[in-house]
Amino acid sequence: MIQNNMFNTQGVQPLQMKSVATENKPSTPAESIQSFGTYLQNALGSVAAQETQAHEMSNQFLVGKANVDQVLIASEQALLSLQLTTQVRNKVVEAYQEVMRTQL
Template identity: 85%
Template sequence: MIQNNMFNTQVVQPLQMQNASVSKPSTPAETIQSFGTYLQEALGSVAAQESQAHEMSNQFLLGNVNVDQVMISSEQALLSLQLTTQVRNKVVEAYQEIMRTQM
């Protein structure tokens, strides 16, 4: 079974109505810090998938795993890396657009 570990959907909680008096509004610094933490965890997940793909390749050379397991692991790592690259490209593109509009 193929699983996407970059965006773990099992952790996502269903949307619920929140009372305005119960939730504390976060400051911009807290928001940036939580976004930075999220990005760091996502990049760590991509790196973990890359290392798992390398380990699976090594195990295949030793004869411990099948070729289909190696291919699935390497394709998962490749797709995660491609997604990360596309997200990075969009962020750079958005930053360049912001810089163009400020002048």
């Protein structure tokens, strides 16, 4: 019999509701901006790390230490993360321009 293991739910934990009072929220707008800035910095660092990994994989392929499929997977991951970053940047710029066009 063929079994589909793609949707295996044995290890899935049920969702639990969190109360608003127990969540750790930044208390000031400055802390919110700082945490968002840290998040963006970590995201950009992750994109840079994926690009570096793809470059290292291509160098290992040239030497003969990596398979072509590994190189292609690393390259595609780096490309997709860079495209996602570019699209997020474009949306942020569009939102900023829209806010600046708003008349009070």
